[in-house]
Amino acid sequence: MGRYVLRRLLQLVPVFVGTTFLIFVLVWAVPGDPFTGMCGDRPCPPAFVAAMTDKYNLNDNVIVQYLKYMGALLTGDFGQTYSEQSVGDLIALAAPVSLRLAVVAVAIEAIVGVTAGILTGLRGRGFVDNLVLVSTLFLIAIPTFVTGFVIQIVLGFQLEILTPTVSSDATWGELIIPGFVLGSLSMAYVSRLTRTSIAENRRADYMRTALAKGQPKRRIVGVHLLRNSAIPVLTFLGTDIGNLMGGAIVTEGIFGIHGIGKLVYDGIIDKQGTIVVGVVVLLVVVFLVVNLLIDLMYAVLDPRIRYD
Template identity: 65%
Template structure:
């Protein structure tokens, strides 16, 4: 296991370098005029252009710019915005809120999705199975912003159960409903994936052997069927962590949450390339770590998987 983990960690290095370089090149290398629109309708002053050129090393070749930026990122320096604000400061203020929101959404989609999928898969074709399929199809077909606006209107405006606008330092209770909205689409996929995988393993040889040995149904389902059925679900959840953090723009906008999603949106709107590149580099790291954790969990869920 240790050798496999080390090998996987080494494999993450070229992936990180490749993805961050592509993002950096797309943001900085494909623009003819990096100062376009930075000073409104008028042209930027020579002093401003000189300062920005020196700050972002725009006189150097693209690969040299990237290597200098990468060296700063590895030390925790994500650069500065065009207004002079440290990107690391913006991330430090917004990232904890988004992490908290994403973790709440992940727990909601995992718990509700897996329970719904297990109940549906074990009951077979019946009312419960039809109810789960229809409910998940409804969540998949419904846009996330519609779900958020409806819940905010009903629970916040009409019933007064929640606040329509989340505070600057939200508690876990304030993020339950936004977390459910953020998790709604993935929750439907988790339920369907669990159901399908469980129904496939019901007819597997190892399940028939466990039943023939006289094992209790609870042990057959919980130890044999469920552990093997959760492998594709864990894979989906692992890759969904980064998507929850980077794709929370709509949810954060609906509930006025000051997180990474809003920061990315403002960066794109204001053409603040340093902010966008810094956040994307951070999300790449999150994706890579999440996939490594998922790979290591495979051996825990399925004893047949060995990394020796």
Template identity: 65%
Template sequence: MGRYVLRRLLQMIPVFLGTTFLIYALVWAVPGDPFAGKCGERECPEQYVQAMRAQFNMDDPLLVQYGKYILNLLQGDFGKTFSGTEVADRIAATFPVTVRLAIVALIIEAIIGISAGIVSGLRNRGFLDSLVLVSTLFLISIPVFVTGSVVQLVFGIQLGWISPTIKGTGFTDLIVPGFVLASLSMAYVARLTRASISESRRADYVRTAFAKGLPQSRVVGVHMLRNSLIPVITFLGTDLGAFMGGAIVTEGIFNVPGIGGLIYKSIQTKEGVMVTGLVTLLVLVYLLMTLLVDMLYAVLDPRIRYE
């Protein structure tokens, strides 16, 4: 296992460099003057513009700019915005909030989605199966921003059951926005689990387990579920990164002070250093989650061995 992890970490290096280079190139290739509006209603003086371009290496070739950025990044320096704000400080203030929101959403997605998928797969073509299929199709058909707006309007404003906007950033405060964020993926997890369970029911090892007289709870929990969860775990692992990067709408609706809103504001103000730093951090999350998912395969399926 140790050699496998080391090999995977080495494989991540070119992937990280390739993705971050594309991100850096695309962010700084956005048309428009990055210094527009930085000096109020009047144009910025030429000396100021030249000094800023020199500070951010904007006159160097793209590869040189990227090389200097990576060298600083390896030293823990995410750079500064045009206004002089440390990007690392903004990340430290907002990233933990988005991580908590993503974890809440992932837990809700996993518990409800897998449970609904198991029930639906075991009750194939029954009432509960039809109910799960209709419910998931309903969730898939509705965009997340619509779900969030309806939950906020109906349960927050009209019924008063929840607060329309969050009052804190703890795990309990993020349950409602976490549910909204997970609503779409929860439907996909339920359908994926249902398909895996339905396929496992027809497998020879499952029929053998029932023929040996094992109780249904053991057959489902030990034999069927462990094999059926492999594609679901893959989806959940990559979804954590998607939650962190795709929480812009949900954080905006419920006024969550996370990196989603920070990315949106940085794009609006053309703060390329901030956007690059945030997206680079999300790339690292994706790569680490992919490695963790691959390691979980061996735990779920004893036939998988990493030599």
């Protein structure tokens, strides 16, 4: 196991370098003057532009810029915005909010989606199965921003059951509704994936063997069926954490959440490339770490998987 973890960690290095370099190139290839608007309505003086260009190494080619950026990043420096704000401080303020939102969304989609998938997968065709299939199709067909606006208008403004926007503290309780909106699409996919996986494994040879041995039905379902059916669901849930953190721009905008999504949106609008690159670097690290943990959990769920 130790050698496998070490090998995987070494494999993460070229993946990290390749993804961050690609994002760096794409961000800095965006056309436009990054100093537009910094001097008010008038164009910035040439001396100011030259000084800022030299300060942020914009005269260097993209490879040199990337190497300088990565050198600073290894020391924990995410760079500065053109207004001399620390990108690391901005991410440190926004990331915990988005992480809590992503955790709430994953918890909701895991609990609701897996439960619905188990019920429909075990019972087969019937009223519950049709209800879940229609509901999940409904969630898949409706865009997330529509779901968010409908819930906000109905529950927030008309029925006044909840606060339409989230406070600056962004507590766990306030993030339940935004988390449901953010995870609604993935919840539908988790439900369908769980249902399909259970329905397929019910017909497997090891299930017939367990029945022939006379094992209790509860043990057959809990120990054999659910554990083997959980691997594809676990893979989806694990990779979805990074997706939810990076794709929360719409949900955070609807509910007024100051997280990673809003930070990236402001960085794109203001042409602050260091903000966008810094957030993407964080998301890449989250993706790589979560994928490694998911791979290690495979051996826990399926005893046939061994990392020698």
